[in-house]
Amino acid sequence: MSHEATLHTSHDAHGHHDHHEHHQSFISKYIFSMDHKMIAKQFLITGMIWAVLGGLMSVFFRLQLGFPDTSFPWLETILGKWAKGGHITPEAYYALVTTHGTVLVFFVLTAGLSGTFANFLIPLQIGARDMASPFMNMLSYWFFFLAGVVMLSSMFVETGPFSGGWTAYPPLSALGSASPGSKTGMDLWIVAMALFVVSSLLGGLNYIATVLNMRTKGMSMTRLPLTIWALFFTAVLGVLSFPVLFSGFILLIFDRNFGTSFYLSDIFVNGVGALPNEGGSAILYQHLFWFLGHPEVYIILLPAMGMVSEILSTNSRKPIFGYMAMVGSLFAIAILAFLVWAHHMFVTGLNPFLGSVFVLLTLLIAVPSAIKVFNWLTTLWKGNIRFTPAMLFAIGFVSLFISGGLTGIWLGNSSIDIHLHDTYFVIAHFHIVMGVASMFGMFAGIYHWFPKMYGKLMNNTLGYIHFWVTMIGAYLIFWPMHYEGLAGMPRRYYDFSIWESFKQFGDLNKFISIVVFVVFAVQLLFLLNFFYSIIKGRKLTNPNPWDSNTLEWTTPINPGHGNWPGEIPEVYRWAYDYGKDGKEFIPQNVPIGDDESHH
Amino acid sequence: MTMYLSLAVILLVFVVIFQIAKASEYVAVLKGEEQNRKQTNKINGFLMIAFLVLGLIGVWYCNKLYFSKSLLSVEAASIQGEKVDMMIYWTLGVTGVVFIATQILLFVLAYKYQEKENRKVYFFAHSTFLELLWTSVPAIVLTGLIVFGLKNWSFFTSEAPKDALQVEVTGKQFGWIFRYPGKDATFGKKYFKVIDPASNSLGLIWRDSAELNLKDDPYSHDDIVTEGTMYVVKGKPCKLIIGSRDVIHDVGLSQFRLKMDAVPGIPTTMWFTPKFTTEEMKTKTGNPNFQYEISCDQMCGNGHYSMKGVIVVVSQEEYDAWLAKQKPYYFSAFPEKAPVEKAVEAAKPATEMKAATTDSAAKK
Numbered sequence: 006m007s008h009e010a011t012l013h014t015s016h017d018a019h020g021h022h023d024h025h026e027h028h029q030s031f032i033s034k035y036i037f038s039m040d041h042k043m044i045a046k047q048f049l050i051t052g053m054i055w056a057v058l059g060g061l062m063s064v065f066f067r068l069q070l071g072f073p074d075t076s077f078p079w080l081e082t083i084l085g086k087w088a089k090g091g092h093i094t095p096e097a098y099y100a101l102v103t104t105h106g107t108v109l110v111f112f113v114l115t116a117g118l119s120g121t122f123a124n125f126l127i128p129l130q131i132g133a134r135d136m137a138s139p140f141m142n143m144l145s146y147w148f149f150f151l152a153g154v155v156m157l158s159s160m161f162v163e164t165g166p167f168s169g170g171w172t173a174y175p176p177l178s179a180l181g182s183a184s185p186g187s188k189t190g191m192d193l194w195i196v197a198m199a200l201f202v203v204s205s206l207l208g209g210l211n212y213i214a215t216v217l218n219m220r221t222k223g224m225s226m227t228r229l230p231l232t233i234w235a236l237f238f239t240a241v242l243g244v245l246s247f248p249v250l251f252s253g254f255i256l257l258i259f260d261r262n263f264g265t266s267f268y269l270s271d272i273f274v275n276g277v278g279a280l281p282n283e284g285g286s287a288i289l290y291q292h293l294f295w296f297l298g299h300p301e302v303y304i305i306l307l308p309a310m311g312m313v314s315e316i317l318s319t320n321s322r323k324p325i326f327g328y329m330a331m332v333g334s335l336f337a338i339a340i341l342a343f344l345v346w347a348h349h350m351f352v353t354g355l356n357p358f359l360g361s362v363f364v365l366l367t368l369l370i371a372v373p374s375a376i377k378v379f380n381w382l383t384t385l386w387k388g389n390i391r392f393t394p395a396m397l398f399a400i401g402f403v404s405l406f407i408s409g410g411l412t413g414i415w416l417g418n419s420s421i422d423i424h425l426h427d428t429y430f431v432i433a434h435f436h437i438v439m440g441v442a443s444m445f446g447m448f449a450g451i452y453h454w455f456p457k458m459y460g461k462l463m464n465n466t467l468g469y470i471h472f473w474v475t476m477i478g479a480y481l482i483f484w485p486m487h488y489e490g491l492a493g494m495p496r497r498y499y500d501f502s503i504w505e506s507f508k509q510f511g512d513l514n515k516f517i518s519i520v521v522f523v524v525f526a527v528q529l530l531f532l533l534n535f536f537y538s539i540i541k542g543r544k545l546t547n548p549n550p551w552d553s554n555t556l557e558w559t560t561p562i563n564p565g566h567g568n569w570p571g572e573i574p575e576v577y578r579w580a581y582d583y584g585k586d587g588k589e590f591i592p593q594n595v596p597i598g599d600d601e602s603h604h
Numbered sequence: 605m606t607m608y609l610s611l612a613v614i615l616l617v618f619v620v621i622f623q624i625a626k627a628s629e630y631v632a633v634l635k636g637e638e639q640n641r642k643q644t645n646k647i648n649g650f651l652m653i654a655f656l657v658l659g660l661i662g663v664w665y666c667n668k669l670y671f672s673k674s675l676l677s678v679e680a681a682s683i684q685g686e687k688v689d690m691m692i693y694w695t696l697g698v699t700g701v702v703f704i705a706t707q708i709l710l711f712v713l714a715y716k717y718q719e720k721e722n723r724k725v726y727f728f729a730h731s732t733f734l735e736l737l738w739t740s741v742p743a744i745v746l747t748g749l750i751v752f753g754l755k756n757w758s759f760f761t762s763e764a765p766k767d768a769l770q771v772e773v774t775g776k777q778f779g780w781i782f783r784y785p786g787k788d789a790t791f792g793k794k795y796f797k798v799i800d801p802a803s804n805s806l807g808l809i810w811r812d813s814a815e816l817n818l819k820d821d822p823y824s825h826d827d828i829v830t831e832g833t834m835y836v837v838k839g840k841p842c843k844l845i846i847g848s849r850d851v852i853h854d855v856g857l858s859q860f861r862l863k864m865d866a867v868p869g870i871p872t873t874m875w876f877t878p879k880f881t882t883e884e885m886k887t888k889t890g891n892p893n894f895q896y897e898i899s900c901d902q903m904c905g906n907g908h909y910s911m912k913g914v915i916v917v918v919s920q921e922e923y924d925a926w927l928a929k930q931k932p933y934y935f936s937a938f939p940e941k942a943p944v945e946k947a948v949e950a951a952k953p954a955t956e957m958k959a960a961t962t963d964s965a966a967k968k
Contacts, residue, residue, distance in 0.1 A: 176850065275777055357757065364750060371746055382709050386717065390719055489670075491692075
């Protein structure tokens with residue numbers, strides 16, 4: 006009880022008690038909001054805008070890849086000098102590819118995913134009235150917003166946005182003379198990314214503090230829903246690795262603007278001449294970058310895993326299988342995430358022995374991944390499955406995670422990577438396992454928690470169409486790319502016509518592009534469903550529409566600031582008592598009955 | 605015009621789908637939610653199985669269409685490449701079995717355990733045996749793959765044989781420069797600050813410079829430099845010493861199944877033994893235009909996609925004949941120092957080579 010009272014007081018100290026709600030102005034309610042639910046929605050909708058922009062970029066560059074010989078005059082109308090004569094120029098192509106990567110990895114699948122669901126679910130599922138620091142939380146969103154503004158503005162500078170790939174390897178990213186995109190565009194790119202790192206640190210520290218300190222009475226760590234465990238480990242990964250990326254960027258800024266030689270040595274640029282820099286190492290940046298870059302993959306993936314675990318269990322009407330093993334494998338993945346970064350660098354001339362160590366540690370990740378997959382499968386076994394749109398996306402996630410995860414065993418082995426590195430095989434691998442799979446996790450989360458976010462229901466039929474077209478489309482797009490990769494077809498090529506080894510895939514590229522356009526259109530249908538349902542969706546009448554056990558469904562249909570009008574419920578059990586003792590479900594706040602069996 | 609028309613059509617399709625979806629929602633409300641849920645559940649359960657079956661057929665069909673284009677259908681052209689292919693097949697075997705088994709399990713379980721009235725779910729939260737099973741089996745299988753992988757890796761990264769042909773490969777935006785050590789079998793020293801794209805593309809040190817504290821290195825005088833195309837010998841190990849003049853590039857050799865980054869300031873090495881001459885590969889692939897191509901595999905700027913080099917694999921005799929025709933790069937910078945008796949002869953190929961160089965540069 007005293008715990009509960011403390012929460013109340015700390016909450017009141019922020020001056021947002023329920024009875025103040027009527028006095029909230031438009032600005033403090035919708036814009037500079039400190040309510041975690043509103044901030045979550047801000048992250049979600051901003052993420053959606055970026056997803057549309059990033060997706061649109063892929064539509065543009067797939068036009069070039071699929072139809073390199075066709076002129077599209079309307080492209081020139083839209084893009085001006087970046088599509089002279091109806092063809093996207095190489096400069097524009099590389100800018101699109103680079104921005105697509107940066108935006109999708111950081112703005113959509115990091116901020117859009119963690120920002121939305123960590124903010125929304127942590128307080129609701131652990132039984133807290135808000136985040137540990139609502140003010141920091143608000144700052145986190147606004148730094149993200151600013152990062153977006155700066156990134157967007159880089160699209161409009163004279164020399165074009167940064168175009169050296171989302172990994173921004175120097176010397177290319179350090180030398181404006183080597184590529185026009187590395188001039189002002191790159192300055193803005195770094196500033197945007199620096200702002201983004203700040204946002205992500207503010208958010209991450211907050212999530213960790215909230216999970217550790219603000220759980221309601223009875224909510225021990227081992228009773229946390231797996232969503233919270235996943236979001237917790239995600240935050241820890243981010244807090245430990247983003248600063249390293251930041252340091253890498255600072256050195257890059259110094260090399261770019263203040264004449265230092267951290268990454269530069271022995272360089273002669275055409276048309277400029279020899280540069281004065283000596284003694285730097287271009288490889289140093291790659292170490293710093295991938296020390297974030299690899300954990301980043303799991304920052305993107307873990308929240309999806311957590312939500313999928315939760316949704317699979319709820320809709321199978323069965324407990325998640327092997328809860329402790331699920332937590333343990335999340336932990337193992339989080340640890341290993343820090344020990345495998347150099348598998349992105351097998352062909353940089355890395356010491357071969359060091360390469361061997363990274364092969365070993367990389368392939369080890371397959372073990373916790375296998376545990377997760379088999380535990381999900383066992384969760385379905387002998388269940389009573391309800392195919393809600395969220396459930397479909399969760400099943401789709403498992404399928405994609407298997408497909409993309411297995412090719413990780415190929416690429417993690419340096420003696421295969423030496424052939425497949427930086428080919429379309431890599432594109433297929435990471436899009437399936439990280440890009441599309443996490444996107445599926447995000448869709449699952451949106452369909453599942455939409456009723457809690459807006460008190461309305463989304464249209465199911467559109468949800469089903471959205472799922473099946475996206476699922477089939479994702480495989481049609483990325484599965485054949487494995488074959489292109491096996492032929493050695495390199496990533497980031499604007500045109501393949503001069504290559505005797507790679508030009509045989511022209512028809513395939515065309516096919517892939519057409520599927521991309523269809524899949525993109527279906528995502529717009531999803532957005533239509535989302536926004537239409539916010540305004541005119543059917544009103545929710547049952548506060549617990551999925552018969553779920555977790556605490557967020559014990560709040561009113563439209564929870565106010567503070568989440569529970571009365572006291573925060575106390576927790577007596579874990580979140581997965583589905584089908585126990587013949588009962589459909591037993592929410593976490595129901596006390597253990599006298600005649601209840603142990604599990 | 606077509607653009608507006610297609611936009612209109614897309615919009616129309618959108619509206620139609622949306623209206624159908626909305627109508628189905630009203631029907632659902634009228635029929636009763638419970639009834640409706642059962643019906644959609646059945647449809648989705650069926651689609652799970654349909655997706656599985658069509659998906660597996662699709663996997664087979666995709667393989668049928670594209671395997672022959674993936675180059676795996678043609679033998680790897682180096683002894684290193686053979687081992688890479690072997691690794692690929694072993695890994696394909698292992699992951700292929702897991703892929704098929706787990707995908708079938710996933711969709712069949714989803715189909716079989718779709719919601720049915722009166723089904724009692726099995727409250728099954730934990731089994732130490734099962735969890736240990738699927739921790740240990742993957743661990744054991746992976747150990748096998750790791751051991752095979754590392755054995756090959758240590759071979760790929762081993763020191764090249766002593767008799768290996770040595771070629772220095774330098775990437776620049778957007779092309780490749782090759783250097784052979786010449787008669788003395790030793791590469792002369794170079795320094796990037798004396799690079800002159802017109803006459804000294806690699807910055808060979810062949811003048812004293814007090815300012816840069818450099819001394820003329822006589823080893824550089826017989827080095828042979830070519831651009832765009834390099835020659836290697838069938839069956840003879842070839843060691844590449846790889847560097848870059850500006851940004852990071854990557855020497856990608858898809859037929860030999862190898863690649864290595866070219867990093868400014870940090871030389872890297874890679875060696876391989878070609879198994880077939882270019883001519884032999886033309887018959888093997890059935891492609892009269894076949895070339896061993898060097899593709900740049902590391903993003904290096906706006907011309908990245910056009911950064912192509914060619915490796916010509918020939919017999920020892922053909923190689924010797926080719927080499928005999930090459931003149932040291934030194935003489936193209938200092939024509940007056942070419943041996944007097946051969947001055948007339950020497951001047952000709954040198955200008956030819958220069959012409960060829962500018963030619964290929966102009967193409968880019």
